[in-house]
Amino acid sequence: MKIILTQDVSGVGEPGDIVDVKNGYGRNYLLPQGFAIPWTKGAEKQITSIKRARTAREIRNVDQAQEVKAQIEALKVTLRERAGDGGRLFGSVTPAEIVDAVKAAGGPELDRRRLQLAGHIKSLGSYQVQVRLHPEVAATVTLDVVADK
Template sequence: MEVILKEDVVKLGHRGDVVKVADGYGRNYLLPGKLAIEATAANKAVIDQMKASAVRKSVKEKGAAEDLAKQISAVELTFERKVGENEQLFGSVTSGDIAQGLEAQGFTVDRRKISLEEPLRSLGEFHVPVKLYREVTAHVKVTIKSDAPDEVAAAPAA
């Protein structure tokens, strides 16, 4: 079955592409979900209009994502966590925590767009990539500190 994609579908194609899919996948998932339309002669005539519209929309979205990337790259997030021996955190800093931190700064970013391979589990500074659009990625500086008062630092000075 040939379909014309109305939206980007992961591992299948981008908006406006004509792709060949299994009958069941097209009939049971793509068509009812309004992600695609059947590739008939009439619909193929409409595809040019859809592609032009998609290009305009893509350029607009990419421009907005680039502006947001510049703003987000200037953001520095600081988290305080309990620390055990060897500076290991009792908890961790996850992509959800980073998304909440960004939201507190006024940026709405879906946590799934934060490319954190595994949660941060140690003290220090990290640069976490945030994928905002296909070719647009911003880097957020994340600092993790101990929430305990600096008793160890005060002891030698006394």
Template sequence: MKVILTSDVKPLGNRGALVDVKDGYAHNYLLPQKLAVVATPGAMKQLEQQQNAKKRKQAEEVANAQDIATQLEQITIRVAAKAGGNGRLFGTVTNTQVADALQEQLNVTIDRHKIEMKDGIKALGTYPVEIRLGNNIVAKSAVQVVALK
């Protein structure tokens, strides 16, 4: 019997997969537990529409991430921090501060966990950062740390 999985089932497959199972397994386990529906022509058409919608949404997310990546690569993110006379900072500049600066400068919300710096920035200057935007898109930008006035 052909069924469409409505949730992930470990030995069979992931949600949305069309699988062929024995009638007893389908009638006694998958259908009563609402883990699958019978693969009727209407259900197949609905599955196809859901897959097309998922592809469109993913393509839109990739396009948005690429737009943000081009914006990020063209700018230098400015972060102001308290510094001593020799250019050393009182503390460090963290990825949270970089995320806040991005919110202020570009009005783009990026999770601080997606911003990768080698170490915490401890001196004035310009430092490279990588920002992971999802879908294997990585933007390389620079953070310029300036003295707080």
């Protein structure tokens, strides 16, 4: 049985790995426990998201988190959005858009679930966004939302 692991399974593999296991082991243990998902053609997108989350979680110690924090806080992140006459956005800024803007500004790839927004960003201006890099370390990204011409 071909499956995709979603969690680390001792002796089998890590999250995102595609492995062949015996039918009973996969059907009776790995799938019901949520350790794996069945391999399908459409599961390729899920594999990439699991691997992206794994790289975002690679910040293991406080020293590495402090280095990434310094790198993030030195960035100038600008996000161009469509806005109306009063500076109100058409829609709102999503965490995925913020992550893409940080990466485009030369920063590291972040996990969107680690962002802490005070509320919805629905107008032009400057915002402070918290990023939890480690349980003891949080970085602050200054995000400038400007009108797209």
